Amino acid sequence: MKPQDIEGVKQLLASPKKIAIIPHRNPDGDAMGSTLGLYHYLKLKGHEPTVITPNEFPDFLAWLPSSNTVKVFEKDTETSNKILSEAELIFTLDFNMLSRTGDQMEAALKKLQAPFIMIDHHQKPGDYAVYAFSDTSYGSTCEMIYHFIKGLGDGDIIDKTIASCLYTGIVTDSGSFRYPSTTGTTHRVVAEFIDKGIDNTAIHSLLFDNHSHNRVLILARALQNMKVLPAYKTSYTTLSQEELNSFGHTKGDTEGIVNYGLCMKDIEFTAMFTENKDEGIIKISFRSKGDFDVNQYAREHFSGGGHINAAGGKSTESLEATIQKFIATLAHTKID
Ligand code: 5GP
Ligand code: MN
Known part of the structure; x- marks a missing residue:
């Protein structure tokens, strides 16, 4: 100041x-x-x-x-x-x-x-x-x-x-x-x-330590949905609106789940895609280890922003199309 x-x-x-x-x-x-x-x-x-x-x-x-x-x-x-x-x-x-x-x-x-x-x-x-x-x-x-x-x-x-x-x-x-x-x-x-x-x-x-049982079930589903792309040192997971509804989700239930994507050896970049049908968007959270700048990445590809190691963004395309776009960006993204 x-x-x-x-x-x-x-x-x-x-x-x-x-x-x-x-x-x-x-x-x-x-x-x-x-x-x-x-x-x-x-x-x-x-x-x-x-x-x-x-x-x-x-x-x-x-x-x-x-x-x-x-x-x-x-x-x-x-x-x-x-x-x-x-x-x-x-x-x-x-x-x-x-x-x-x-x-x-x-x-x-x-x-x-x-x-x-x-x-x-x-x-x-x-x-x-x-x-x-x-x-x-x-x-x-x-x-x-x-x-x-x-x-x-x-x-x-x-x-x-x-x-x-x-x-x-x-x-x-x-x-x-x-x-x-x-x-x-x-x-x-x-x-x-x-x-x-x-x-x-x-x-x-x-x-x-204050979660509902449903939130733990949502975490379990996100972990089951997790995909690993070793060539890109990347992992990602998804939660569809249907899955969230089936667990009677409430606001805040998905908070922090994205971080689990980084807990694996040799994974430097992770993303979580959460479908929000009310708002007509896929909310995306990005996290990285080390120097890979997810703020820059989120700005460039998903109308978002944030910080070097934690950022967010959104997509108005379907969950499937958003994932396809995400995977396509990895081929020309340097993750180290
Ligand atoms: P989260 O993934 O927890 O929603 O967000 C991670 C960080 O990125 C937070 O600091 C949050 O404020 C920022 N962030 C999340 N979504 C957006 C977005 O759409 N635009 C911008 N500029 N920042 C975002
Ligand atoms: Mn903050």
């Missing part, structure tokens, strides 16, 4: 304000942890914040403090639009293009006059924000929120509630501290959170 930007933000926050805080569509642990962490900080500072998610957040994040205050734009559109139009300041967290909120919410956001502040760690930020704290070297937006609050001179008021929210995104986006973006600083931030009293073991368990 540049000193003049910090001063600018301090001025914006100098008097109590109505503030909307927005994560990306299909919010994950980092999106929900960062928005709710910032929400609790702004409340402590006397503001009137509201988190508005574009669509519903998954059940496994419902334990996050004050998640019951979150408005869901695509469900409570009227209330959300009212809050947005009255907001004097808007934070967008864990994404950097308004299109990541979906067509409906993007259109609503584009009409607003209030200034935007972006805090995000994805590549290629858009230019809609007055202040953009955009840094791809951070493993999570939650870690950035910690530094943002500290930069504003308020490190001391980070309490157990804020720390529990921020710990969530640091853990989920770092794959429990195993991805390369995990730094000494990441561990020092978390050490501070533990000293502030967060129950790190309980939070980890709430996040990862």
Whole structure:
């Protein structure tokens, strides 16, 4: 954060304000942890914040403090639009293009006059924000929120509630501290959170040992569906809408499954294709080990983006046609 930007933000926050805080569509642990962490900080500072998610957040994040205050734009559109139009300041967290909120919410956001502040760690930020704290070297937006609050001179008021929210995104986006973006600083931030009293073991368990039996069956099906292409050091798996329906899936059930594709020796690249008939798309998740840049790959082939080792994209073709296209790209993709 540049000193003049910090001063600018301090001025914006100098008097109590109505503030909307927005994560990306299909919010994950980092999106929900960062928005709710910032929400609790702004409340402590006397503001009137509201988190508005574009669509519903998954059940496994419902334990996050004050998640019951979150408005869901695509469900409570009227209330959300009212809050947005009255907001004097808007934070967008864990994404950097308004299109990541979906067509409906993007259109609503584009009409607003209030200034935007972006805090995000994805590549290629858009230019809609007055202040953009955009840094791809951070493993999570939650870690950035910690530094943002500290930069504003308020490190001391980070309490157990804020720390529990921020710990969530640091853990989920770092794959429990195993991805390369995990730094000494990441561990020092978390050490501070533990000293502030967060129950790190309980939070980890709430996040990862909290699945329904159906979700385990969905994981089992995805593992059965997994294909390996040794010549390309690649694996991929699929979940059709019919399979998901047969297990009575709910939002969040497919979270994290893509990572299993990398657990094999000599596999450097993996993809998971999830059919979503409601939205008429195949949602794709990409993961890699080492230097193969899946953000670049997702941008080039599947209208997506993300980070070097974790990215997403989509396709409007059928599941079969999408797989065919994926396999065809591998012949001219260098995976090392
Ligand atoms: P996931 O595979 O868990 O959905 O996403 C992995 C990473 O890629 C996350 O950081 C997510 O924000 C990003 N991502 C997922 N889908 C898209 C997409 O369609 N466009 C862009 N730009 N980023 C995405
Ligand atoms: Mn993130």
